[in-house]
Amino acid sequence: MEKQHNLSKNQKIIFDLIDKSPEPLKAYSILFNVQKKGINAPLQVYRALDKLVEIGKIHKIESRNAFIACQNSSCQISKATAFSICESCEKVSEISNTKLSKYLSNFADQAGMKYSKYNLEFFGLCKKCKSK
Amino acid sequence: MEKQHNLSKNQKIIFDLIDKSPEPLKAYSILFNVQKKGINAPLQVYRALDKLVEIGKIHKIESRNAFIACQNSSCQISKATAFSICESCEKVSEISNTKLSKYLSNFADQAGMKYSKYNLEFFGLCKKCKSK
DNA sequence: TTGTAAATGTTATATTATTACATTGTGTTA
């Protein structure tokens, strides 16, 4: 049984916004959108984002400095993440592929390093953009 | 035969600095270090970095906003990159593993997206830090 | 109820990256 995380007020406001969004949101765009709810400063946004990332409710798309809700119900913690990113329309999807995640989780290189986490970002054209 | 890229003056100064560095360098740390060589503005650094990334001489470590020289002689273009990152000492190495790169280059997900590029970052503890 | 950790509020500041515009260098081809 996973630990239940009761989101705080700010965390909930910000998670709901990201969760409803069809595309990854940037921190200052989030800030702009939640000012009517009383969240006024960047730090309030970044603190909520940090916590939401930590508990796996959202992920950061590193190449875009943007945040997306976890689309994988079993992905409670952001230890093994993979995304596909369309370089034309910027659509981002979380990849949920057992074979891939097993392959990467078991990967061990020559340097004797043991990994506890990975993040993978694929780039290309989505179906829609490809057929244009 | 790969296209030969003759680096320009600024590109060479900045590449040499990154290439000599044992760790990834950040843009403004690069700027600070090349001011004695007549490079005075952030944009001069970012332009050189962009070009060096484009031709595959360096890679950007997205999770760190830092740049590392390509450690893989066959990696002329940054289309398929993988790194290991020590979360304790911040040591970064480029992973060069044919099986891994083949696996990822051939990966196709359900969404019908065809990928032209990927970037993978593994996190953990390096040998040294693990044994502390 | 009291101690502790988490979350919040607020101001200021640090860090990373780009826009806009003018100029100079480099290599190709008429």
Add this chain to the structure above:
DNA sequence: TAACACAATGTAATAATATAACATTTACAA
């Protein structure tokens, strides 16, 4: 060589992303 096109440079201003420092409040369990 002259003319052109394109890459690279120089400079100033500003945008976008993220954190430091400090005071206060809330949640919740011992």
